[in-house]
Every structure is written in C-alpha cells, then in structure tokens.
Amino acid sequence: MNHFRTFAAVSALMMTTTGVLADEIRVLNWQGYGTDLGWAVEAFEKATGDTVVHEYFNSEQEMLTKLRTNPGAYDVVLINVAFTPQAREEGLIAPIDKSKVPNLADVSPDFANNDALNADGELWGVPWTWGLTSFAVNTQTVSEIPTSIQVLWDPAYKGRVSIRDDALESVQLGALATGQSINQIDDLDAVEQKLSELMPQIRTFWGSENDWNQFMAAGELDLATYWSGSASRSQASGLPVQFVVPEEGAIGWLDGLSVPATSEHKDAAYAFINWMIDPEFYVRWDKEGAPASANAKAAAALPEDAFNRRVLGDPEVAARVQFQKPVPDETREQYLALWQKLKAAQ
Amino acid sequence: MAKAWTRDGLRATALLSPAYLWLTAAVFLPLSAMLYYSLLSDVPFGDAEWRITLDNYRAFFETGTYAALLWKSIRLGLTVTVVCILIGFPCAYVLAKTIRGRSREALFLLIILPFWSNSLVRIFSWAIVLRGNGVLELAVNAVLPFDIRLNLMFTQTAVVIGLVHSYLPYVILTTYLALQAIDDTLIDAARSMGAGKLTILRRLILPLSLPGLLAGAVLVFVPVVGAFMEPRILGGRFGTYYGTVIEDQFVAVFNWPLGAALSFILLAVVLLILALSSPILRRAPA
Amino acid sequence: MSGKWLARAGKVWLVLILIFLYAPIVIMGAMSFNASPFYQLPFEFSLNWYAALSENDAIRTAAIRSVGIALATMVIATALGTAASLAFFRYEFRGKFILQTLLFPPIAIPWLITGTAMLIFFFGIGLGRGTPSVLVGHVALALPYVIVVVSARLATFDRTLEEAARSLGAGAWTVTRRVTLPWIMPGVVAGALFAFAVSFDQFVVSYFLSEPGDATLPVLIYTSIRKGFTPEINAVSTIIIIISMAVMLVAARFSNFGGDR
Numbered sequence: 008m009n010h011f012r013t014f015a016a017v018s019a020l021m022m023t024t025t026g027v028l029a030d031e032i033r034v035l036n037w038q039g040y041g042t043d044l045g046w047a048v049e050a051f052e053k054a055t056g057d058t059v060v061h062e063y064f065n066s067e068q069e070m071l072t073k074l075r076t077n078p079g080a081y082d083v084v085l086i087n088v089a090f091t092p093q094a095r096e097e098g099l100i101a102p103i104d105k106s107k108v109p110n111l112a113d114v115s116p117d118f119a120n121n122d123a124l125n126a127d128g129e130l131w132g133v134p135w136t137w138g139l140t141s142f143a144v145n146t147q148t149v150s151e152i153p154t155s156i157q158v159l160w161d162p163a164y165k166g167r168v169s170i171r172d173d174a175l176e177s178v179q180l181g182a183l184a185t186g187q188s189i190n191q192i193d194d195l196d197a198v199e200q201k202l203s204e205l206m207p208q209i210r211t212f213w214g215s216e217n218d219w220n221q222f223m224a225a226g227e228l229d230l231a232t233y234w235s236g237s238a239s240r241s242q243a244s245g246l247p248v249q250f251v252v253p254e255e256g257a258i259g260w261l262d263g264l265s266v267p268a269t270s271e272h273k274d275a276a277y278a279f280i281n282w283m284i285d286p287e288f289y290v291r292w293d294k295e296g297a298p299a300s301a302n303a304k305a306a307a308a309l310p311e312d313a314f315n316r317r318v319l320g321d322p323e324v325a326a327r328v329q330f331q332k333p334v335p336d337e338t339r340e341q342y343l344a345l346w347q348k349l350k351a352a353q
Numbered sequence: 354m355a356k357a358w359t360r361d362g363l364r365a366t367a368l369l370s371p372a373y374l375w376l377t378a379a380v381f382l383p384l385s386a387m388l389y390y391s392l393l394s395d396v397p398f399g400d401a402e403w404r405i406t407l408d409n410y411r412a413f414f415e416t417g418t419y420a421a422l423l424w425k426s427i428r429l430g431l432t433v434t435v436v437c438i439l440i441g442f443p444c445a446y447v448l449a450k451t452i453r454g455r456s457r458e459a460l461f462l463l464i465i466l467p468f469w470s471n472s473l474v475r476i477f478s479w480a481i482v483l484r485g486n487g488v489l490e491l492a493v494n495a496v497l498p499f500d501i502r503l504n505l506m507f508t509q510t511a512v513v514i515g516l517v518h519s520y521l522p523y524v525i526l527t528t529y530l531a532l533q534a535i536d537d538t539l540i541d542a543a544r545s546m547g548a549g550k551l552t553i554l555r556r557l558i559l560p561l562s563l564p565g566l567l568a569g570a571v572l573v574f575v576p577v578v579g580a581f582m583e584p585r586i587l588g589g590r591f592g593t594y595y596g597t598v599i600e601d602q603f604v605a606v607f608n609w610p611l612g613a614a615l616s617f618i619l620l621a622v623v624l625l626i627l628a629l630s631s632p633i634l635r636r637a638p639a
Numbered sequence: 640m641s642g643k644w645l646a647r648a649g650k651v652w653l654v655l656i657l658i659f660l661y662a663p664i665v666i667m668g669a670m671s672f673n674a675s676p677f678y679q680l681p682f683e684f685s686l687n688w689y690a691a692l693s694e695n696d697a698i699r700t701a702a703i704r705s706v707g708i709a710l711a712t713m714v715i716a717t718a719l720g721t722a723a724s725l726a727f728f729r730y731e732f733r734g735k736f737i738l739q740t741l742l743f744p745p746i747a748i749p750w751l752i753t754g755t756a757m758l759i760f761f762f763g764i765g766l767g768r769g770t771p772s773v774l775v776g777h778v779a780l781a782l783p784y785v786i787v788v789v790s791a792r793l794a795t796f797d798r799t800l801e802e803a804a805r806s807l808g809a810g811a812w813t814v815t816r817r818v819t820l821p822w823i824m825p826g827v828v829a830g831a832l833f834a835f836a837v838s839f840d841q842f843v844v845s846y847f848l849s850e851p852g853d854a855t856l857p858v859l860i861y862t863s864i865r866k867g868f869t870p871e872i873n874a875v876s877t878i879i880i881i882i883s884m885a886v887m888l889v890a891a892r893f894s895n896f897g898g899d900r
Contacts, residue, residue, distance in 0.1 A: 211589030
C-alpha cells in the first residue's frame with residue numbers, strides 16, 4: 008500500500024515536471040460571459056487536457072479587489088480596457104507573450120493598437136469583444152423606430168423609460184445628448200441639467216441584464232438604455248426589442264483578456280485566450296447572442312444576417328461610436344456624487 | 354462574598370468567552386480595521402499614497418445629500434418597524450394564547466420557513482406580484498367588476514411591503530416568546546377582579562411582553578436602516594436610500610474609506626436612536 | 640360571546656398573515672413551472688426548469704454545500720449564543736452593557752462592509768479563503784441574532800426557579816439542563832432557525848471568502864443576475880422549501896418546543 012502511494016506520488020511529480028500533467032486554470036469573469044459556456048470549456052479541456060474553473064465578479068471594482076487580495080489565484084481575467092491601465096500600473100497583470108497567442112494576428116489593428124492596452128512596448132491584454140452602450144425599444148409599443156437619443160426625453164414616453172443605475176454610463180449618456188465628447192466633458196452642469204430633466208421620464212433603473220429582460224417582458228418599459236451584445240441575446244431569446252444607434256452616437260467599449268502577474272499557469276492561460284478569440288468559438292457563441300468579436304476573421308465568418316454583422320459591421324454606425332477611455336478615480340467619484348445627488352432628489 | 358463573586362465571574366467568563374472571542378476574531382477586529390480605513394485619504398493598496406484625515410466624515414456634512422438620505426432611511430426603518438409590530442403583535446398573541454398543542458409548533462415553524470428562501474429570489478417574486486399586469490393586479494381585477502390599475506411597483510409602498518415581509522417573522526417570534534411565557538392564571542385572576550380587556554392588555558400583557566417586542570423591534574429597525582437590495586429592486590426611481598449610496602462606494606467606485614465612514618456614521622446614529630428611545634419605551638406602558 | 644368572536648377574528652388574522660408570508664413563496668414555486676425564462680405571465684405549464692436543474696451540477700452542489708454550512712453555523716452559533724445569553728441573564732458584572740451594545744454593529748453595518756473587512760483581515764492573518772473562513776464569518780454574523788432572541792425569552796424567566804432548584808442541592812449544570820433549558824427551549828429553537836436563515840441567505844461573506852469553484856447557492860444566484868438567472872433557481876428554491884417544510888413538520892410532530900408545559 009505504502010509502496011503504491013509513493014509510486015503514485017513520484018509519478019505525479021514527474022508528470023508535473025515534464026508538463027504532461029494537466030493544469031487547472033482559473034478564470035475571473037462576469038458570469039455567463041462567453042468563457043464559461045459549457046461546450047467551449049469542454050472543447051478546450053478535450054484539446055489541451057487542462058481544466059477550467061470559474062470565479063465571477065459583479066463589478067469592475069470587485070474584479071480589481073479580487074486581483075489585489077488573491078495573488079496567484081487566477082490565470083485569466085477579463086478587464087474592460089478602460090481599467091487595463093490601472094491594473095497594469097498596480098502591477099496586477101503581466102504583459103502578453105504574443106508568440107503564444109497565434110490568433111492575435113487576426114485581431115483588427117484598431118483594437119490591437121488600442122492606447123489603453125499598449126504600454127512600454129508591450130501588449131497588456133488581448134482584445135476579445137467589443138460592443139455599444141445605447142438604447143433599445145420595445146417594438147410592441149413603439150411603432151416608429153426613433154433615430155435620435157432625444158426620444159428618451161419625449162413626454163410621450165413619460166414613466167416608460169429606464170436607464171442603468173450607473174454613474175459613469177448616465178453621465179456619458181448625458182454628454183451624448185448634450186453633444187459633448189464622452190471622454191472630455193467640458194460642461195458638466197449641462198449634463199446634470201439634462202439628466203435631471205430625464206428623471207421624471209424614468210420608471211425604474213435597471214441593474215443587470217436580468218432586470219432588463221424581466222421589466223421589458225412584463226411590458227413595464229418602452230425605451231431603455233442597453234448593451235449591444237445583450238440586446239442581441241434578448242432578441243435571440245424572443246423579446247420584441249430593437250437596438251438603436253442614434254444619430255448623436257453611442258458609447259463604445261472593448262473588453263480584453265489579461266493574464267495576472269501572479270499566474271502560475273501562464274502557458275495554459277495563453278492557450279485558453281487563443282481559443283477564446285478563435286473564429287470557430289466565436290461563430291458558435293454568436294448564435295446564442297454575443298457581443299462583437301475583436302477578431303476580424305471571426306467577425307467576417309458570421310452569417311450575413313447576424314446582428315453583430317448587420318448593425319455593428321455597418322461603417323456608418325462605426326463612425327458614430329465614441330470609445331470609452333480610462334477614467335481617473337477623481338472623475339469617477341465626481342460623477343458618482345452628481346448621480347447620487349440626482350437620485351436622492353427623487 | 355468576594356469568593357462568591359469570583360466564582361460567578363469565572364462562570365460568566367466561561368459562558369461568554371467562546372461567543373465573544375469568536376465575534377472578536379471574525380467581526381470586531383476586521384471592523385476596527387475598517388474604522389481605521391475610514392480615517393484614510395486613499396485605499397492603502399499598491400503605491401497609493403495615503404494619510405490620516407477626517408475628510409471622509411466631513412464629506413457627510415458638506416452636501417445635504419447624505420443627511421437627507423439617512424433621514425429618509427430612518428423614516429423607512431420606523432415605518433417598517435411600526436407596521437411589523439401592528440400586524441405582528443396580534444398574530445403572536447393568537448399563536449401564544451389561542452392555539453394549543455401540536456398545531457402551535459407547526460405554525461411556529463411555518464412562520465419562520467419563508468426566511469429559508471433566498472432573499473433575492475423572494476424580492477423578485479414580490480416584483481412579479483406587484484408589477485403592472487402582475488399577479489396582484491390580475492387577481493384584484495378578476496374579483497372586481499371594474500378595471501383598476503394599482504401601480505404599486507416602483508413606489509415607496511412596494512419597498513415597505515417587501516421589507517415588512519422580510520422582517521415580520523422576527524417581531525412575531527420574539528413577541529411570541531414573551532407572550533407565551535405569561536401565565537394564563539395571571540390573566541384569569543385579573544379578569545376575575547373585574548379588569549376590562551383593554552386594562553389587561555395595557556397593564557398586564559404589554560408590560561410583560563415588552564422584552565420580546567423590543568428585541569423584535571431592534572432586529573427590524575437596525576438592519577432596515579441600512580437596507581439596499583429591496584429599495585433598489587422594488588423602489589425604482591424612488592429607491593435611493595442611505596444603504597444604496599454606501600453600496601455604491603464599494604461597488605461603483607473604489608472608495609472604501611468614504612463607504613466605511615458613511616457606515617460608521619450610520620452605526621453611530623442607530624446606536625444613538627436606540628439609546629434615546631430605550632428609557633422612553635421601557636417607561637411608556639406602565 | 641365576544642371572547643369567542645375575538646378568538647375567531649384572531650385566527651382569521653393569523654391565516655391572513657400566513658397568506659402574506661407565503662404569497663411570494665407560492666409565486667416563486669409557481670414560476671418554476673412556468674415556461675417563460677423572463678417570468679412572463681400568462682402562466683404556461685412546463686417542467687423544463689426541473690429537467691435543466693437535474694443536469695446542472697453547479698447549482699446542485701452549491702445547494703448542498705450551502706445546506707451543510709448553514710447546519711454547521713446553526714449548531715455552533717446556537718451553542719455559543721445560548722451560553723452567552725445565560726451569562727447575561729445570571730450574572731452582573733462590569734462591562735456587561737458594553738458587551739451587549741457590541742452585538743449591534745454586526746447587525747447594523749451593511750454586510751458588504753463587514754464582508755470586505757473580513758476579507759482583508761483574514762488575509763492579513765493568513766487564514767485566507769476557503770470553507771473554514773466562510774464558516775467563521777457565518778457563525779459571527781448569526782451569533783448576535785441568537786443572543787438577542789434567546790435573551791428575549793430569558794427575560795421572562797423567573798429567577799427564583801433556578802434558586803429553588805439550587806437550594807434543593809442541584810448543581811449549576813443540572814439546574815441549567817433540567818430547569819432553565821426546558822423553559823427557554825422555544826427561544827433556542829427560534830434562535831437556531833434564524834441562525835440557519837442568516838447563513839443560508841448569506842451572500843457577501845461567502846462571496847468574498849469562498850474559493851473559486853466552491854460557490855454557495857446565494858453566490859451563484861447573485862453572480863448570475865447580470866446575465867439573467869433562469870427559473871432553475873426557482874426550481875431549486877422550491878425543492879429546498881418543500882424538503883425543509885417536511886423536515887420541520889416531522890420535527891413539530893415529535894418534539895415539544897412551542898413552550899407547552
């Protein structure tokens with residue numbers, strides 16, 4: 008018995024050192040956001056022998072907190088690129104070894120050269136998905152699809168509008184509606200004024216895709232701000248909604264996959280990231296409702312009528328998008344104070 | 354005498370120390386660390402520069418927002434507590450004094466059982482009941498001959514309903530525990546001496562059940578003042594309370610010092626209210 | 640005559656309260672049989688969510704883990720809390736008031752702050768994450784509830800009973816076991832049930848302190864709302880409620896804790 012145990016221990020040790028023994032990689036992401044799709048994880052485990060375990064966060068701040076307080080616990084982390092510089096400056100993530108992610112070659116240069124992802128001549132996150140924050144309409148109650156963001160302020164929809172309970176998103180929405188750049192808001196008072204006029208229109212704030220779908224399905228709302236990937240998912244599951252990119256523009260965001268500096272399974276992590284930007288993975292994910300892929304080859308592999316090709320692939324739409332830049336902490340707190348003041352006045 | 358005291362002291366220590374050592378290790382020390390954070394200018398992670406400051410406490414007074422929301426939350430706490438007592442006391446009385454035998458044990462458990470479901474799932478179920486075209490409206494319209502729009506969802510009333518539902522069992526059970534301990538012969542004696550129902554209630558039952566009633570009231574009031582989930586989901590546009598702004602400091606921005614400072618102000622105000630009200634409450638029914 | 644009428648009105652009131660308490664529970668159960676993933680009405684019967692649940696290992700293991708942690712919390716918190724309540728009831732000592740006041744911070748401070756504080760502190764002292772840390776946190780949060788509830792019952796206890804028993808030669812432990820505990824049993828049971836509820840619904844502490852892949856049911860529920868949780872959650876909640884109801888009714892049948900003498 009003892010001999011057998013020793014033997015087992017020794018052979019396990021040998022397998023580890025020779026790299027034959029499979030790794031377990033830990034992924035930190037939002038729940039239900041691509042990396043934890045059952046079939047995708049299964050395919051990866053089959054191909055590499057590595058197993059995948061997930062942990063979830065509920066806000067970007069929580070994700071950063073988890074990285075800070077749990078060194079060595081994670082191997083792949085999803086970071087909205089607006090937060091990548093902060094994670095890099097705090098030493099939380101490692102530069103990407105490009106040679107180990109061959110699919111990077113197919114990522115559009117627009118994304119791969121993103122300012123927030125590149126620093127010191129290194130890439131700090133692999134561009135994965137992108138999308139828009141704009142609004143969607145309930146096609147059962149709104150007959151004519153609006154073209155302007157001002158429709159949210161239309162008295163005809165009083166008490167039938169919803170926006171997300173998020174300071175940054177609300178302030179940036181106000182910036183779009185007052186014709187300002189979302190990344191350089193010069194007239195914050197105008198934004199505050201505009202948002203306070205929006206308040207009486209609002210039925211409720213939404214906090215999650217779950218809220219949004221339920222409120223919309225219950226017929227509580229006509230118009231609500233929303234994310235493009237989520238809109239395509241809601242549509243795919245049968246809700247009568249249509250996503251609108253108004254003439255004033257929309258907020259664009261980009262999500263990247265990074266490797267924590269303290270990861271002990273970096274090779275397996277790169278293999279997983281490579282699979283995540285693979286066209287094969289993306290095309291199947293898109294059928295279930297996905298954000299747009301940063302991989303040009305993957306985007307091109309979508310069917311003609313796919314939401315992400317039809318709406319986000321339209322060059323006219325792309326021209327109207329303002330991509331979110333990193334926001335300094337002080338500005339973020341200033342926006343939060345403004346937003347809380349508006350909500351408290353209700 | 355001194356020897357007896359020491360023995361009692363030893364016994365008290367033996368009974369108290371497991372609970373309080375546990376609380377110290379798991380709650381008091383961590384919260385002391387948080388109290389320290391509330392005095393810092395920035396979170397002490399990585400290279401962030403920080404110093405000791407009272408700015409976070411000053412922020413509470415600089416704008417009217419926080420004080421107004423705290424007042425709103427206290428009013429919510431009072432409303433929910435009063436509603437819980439008004440509907441919970443009679444219920445506890447019936448359970449303690451009119452129901453007998455096994456069915457009482459069964460009812461006792463039935464009252465606590467809803468607590469064993471997930472609070473978020475429970476609140477979402479309330480949303481399904483209260484929303485426009487929801488279960489309540491459908492039920493009311495099925496009974497009434499004319500159409501009626503209740504519009505309860507996303508109002509303060511919805512928040513109160515959700516919170517009362519979540520905290521009612523505390524009041525019922527703590528009051529029950531006290532009421533059930535009142536000896537029936539005492540009530541009979543008072544009655545035979547010609548005391549009216551109201552007199553018995555005011556002079557006998559209320560004073561004797563007061564410890565339970567107070568324990569229940571505290572277990573409702575204290576957490577409701579800091580509640581954030583129920584207001585967020587059921588309150589809609591009117592769902593901003595003190596608890597929700599604290600949550601935002603942790604979740605939306607990385608400002609633990611301010612969030613911690615706001616929490617300790619909440620704690621201080623709650624303790625002050627309890628301290629001020631305890632002598633009044635204890636005297637009132639006598 | 641009027642006494643009877645009052646008693647009947649009282650029973651009606653009790654039934655109304657039970658309806659109020661169970662309304663969302665019944666809705667929760669009903670929605671687990673509703674076909675719509677968005678909880679849409681009108682109701683359309685379907686067993687799909689139970690079928691999906693039977694294949695969802697993550698939810699099932701999380702539910703079992705949560706029950707285990709809640710049971711352990713219940714036992715430890717009830718034992719420690721009852722002991723502390725007895726000390727508060729029997730003995731006068733300096734600092735008693737302060738110790739009692741210290742029970743309020745864990746209840747008053749939102750769990751988000753307490754949870755974050757625990758996370759930082761447990762890391763600082765090297766306990767780290769994992770089920771033991773989760774249990775330590777849950778017991779601490781449940782303790783104040785047990786102490787407040789048991790103390791409320793003890794307040795009605797006639798001290799002279801303990802003294803009488805002691806004067807008859809009974810030792811402290813015998814007095815506790817034969818006289819005091821039977822009297823406060825309803826309070827202890829209520830405290831235990833609350834302790835279970837606090838742990839079973841505890842999200843924040845589990846969220847911060849459990850290891851990846853070791854999520855409890857509330858953690859799973861809260862993290863899934865961003866993408867929308869499905870009525871599978873209702874299905875698992877319904878199963879748990881039905882099992883606990885059965886266990887409780889059996890317990891009520893064979894034991895006496897309602898306080899009947």
